[in-house]
Amino acid sequence: MARRIFCHQREAVERLFGTTGQDAQAGIKRMRSASNAGLVWNRYLDVWGDGVPPDIPRSADSRDALMTFAKDFSERGKLPGAAPLRLLNAVHARQVRALERLRGSGATLQAELETRFATGLGGPHPTDVGFTFDRSVGVPYLPGSSVKGIARAAARLLEDAAQEVLFGPEETGASEKAWAGDVVFLDAYPVAWPRLEVDVINCHHPAYYGGKASYPAETEDPIPVYFLTVAAGTTFAFRVRSRSAAKEHAARAVELLRFGLSELGAGAKTAVGYGAFTA
Numbered sequence: 059m060a061r062r063i064f065c066h067q068r069e070a071v072e073r074l075f076g077t078t079g080q081d082a083q084a085g086i087k088r089m090r091s092a093s094n095a096g097l098v099w100n101r102y103l104d105v106w107g108d109g110v111p112p113d114i115p116r117s118a119d120s121r122d123a124l125m126t127f128a129k130d131f132s133e134r135g136k137l138p139g140a141a142p143l144r145l146l147n148a149v150h151a152r153q154v155r156a157l158e159r160l161r162g163s164g165a166t167l168q169a170e171l172e173t174r175f176a177t178g179l180g181g182p183h184p185t186d187v188g189f190t191f192d193r194s195v196g197v198p199y200l201p202g203s204s205v206k207g208i209a210r211a212a213a214r215l216l217e218d219a220a221q222e223v224l225f226g227p228e229e230t231g232a233s234e235k236a237w238a239g240d241v242v243f244l245d246a247y248p249v250a251w252p253r254l255e256v257d258v259i260n261c262h263h264p265a266y267y268g269g270k271a272s273y274p275a276e277t278e279d280p281i282p283v284y285f286l287t288v289a290a291g292t293t294f295a296f297r298v299r300s301r302s303a304a305k306e307h308a309a310r311a312v313e314l315l316r317f318g319l320s321e322l323g324a325g326a327k328t329a330v331g332y333g334a335f336t337a
Contacts, residue, residue: 092140092141092142093142093196094142094193094195094196095127095130095131095134095142095191095196095197096191096192096193096195096196096197097193097196098127098196099127099183099189099191100183100191103123103127103183103184103185104123104126105120105123105184105185120184120185120186120284121256121258121282121284123185124185124256124284124285124286125256127254127286128254128255128256128286131254132251132252132253132254134251135250135251135252135253142195142196142197142251143251145194145195145196146195146197146247146248146251149192149194149195149247150247150249150295153244153295153297154297156244156299157297157299160299160300160303163299163300163302163303163304163305163307163308164297164298164299164300164308165297165298165299165305165308165309165311165312166295166296166297166298166312167295167296167297167298167312167315167316167337168249168293168294168295168296168337169293169294169296169316169319169320169335169336169337170291170292170293170294170335170336170337171288171289171290171291171292171293171294171333171334171335172290172334172335172336173290173323173331173332173333173334174255174257174287174288174289174290174332174333175198175287175288175292175324175325175332175333176189176257176285176286176287176288176325176326176327176332176333177189177190177198177200177324177325177326177333178190178326179285179326179327180326185284185285186283187283187284187285187286189285189286192245192247195247197247197248197251197252198248198252198254198288199245199246199247199248200245200246200294200296200324200325201245202242202243202244202245202246203243204324205243205244205245205246205296205315205324206225206241206243208315208318208319208322208324209224209225209241209243209311209314209315209318210225210228210314211318211322212314212315212317212318212321212322213225213314214228215317215321215322216314216317218310218314220307220310222239223239223240223307224239224240224241224307224310224311224314225239225241226238226239238301240300240301240302240304240307241298241299241300241301241307241308241311242298242299242300242301243296243297243298243311243315244296244297244298244299246294246295246296246297247294247295248288248292248293248294248295249293249294249295250292250293252288252289252292253288253289253292254286254287254288254289255286255287255288255289256284256285256286256287257284257285257286257287258282258283258284258285259282259283259285260280260281260282260283261280261281261282261283262274262278262280263275263278264278264279264280264281265278266278287332294335296312296315296319298311298312298315316337319334319335319337320334320335320336320337323335
């Protein structure tokens with residue numbers, strides 16, 4: 059039997075085309091190009107064993123499943139007319155139209171990843187390491203709230219005098235009225251269909267970190283942990299707008315965001331070099 063791709067795709071193709079033959083493989087390819095990768099990742103990634111109940115996935119099983127998923131995901135951008143690619147282009151078109159209707163009060167920044175980007179690693183998943191996909195498009199993205207956090211952290215670091223005007227008050231008390239800042243940050247998406255890569259962390263002292271040993275010993279067997287990342291070289295589009303139609307506010311927010319993306323990074327594991335951008 060041909061190697062399983064994704065369990066839900068295999069079952070659907072068998073119902074339509076049967077279990078063997080070129081038609082079945084063509085059906086799997088068509089479904090792979092049209093399916094939502096985020097849904098596949100969250101619900102249908104084939105990491106379980108064949109036992110009853112299914113076996114808990116081992117590290118090697120997770121690696122193979124992630125490698126297959128990353129390869130299939132990356133190939134979606136090469137398929138002409140693929141539904142996920144059309145959805146991504148539609149998101150960018152909607153954001154561009156939104157900024158155009160604001161009569162110059164919006165601004166756009168395109169930034170390219172210098173290092174791999176990881177996000178949502180702490181989310182629940184059978185592989186024990188999560189990842190965040192946009193639910194509608196099925197593509198890695200940065201929520202607007204996260205983008206705002208990066209820009210605000212940059213403003214705090216630079217002691218920018220306009221940070222309260224741009225972002226609102228950082229702290230409020232019972233006698234103080236909270237209010238929203240003037241700048242709105244849209245979700246950031248890759249400009250083109252991105253490529254996913256599998257990375258690995260090796261825990262060399264699992265017994266020590268798990269509380270089963272009083273000291274780290276070199277006799278322990280390392281346990282590799284595999285996880286998804288967005289490949290370096292991927293370009294994201296960051297778009298902001300001013301509620302009051304103040305061009306200088308949107309421009310200043312973009313400059314703060316530029317500093318934050320290059321100096322602080324985005325996503326997970328920024329302390330060890332992940333998620334660094336250049337713009």
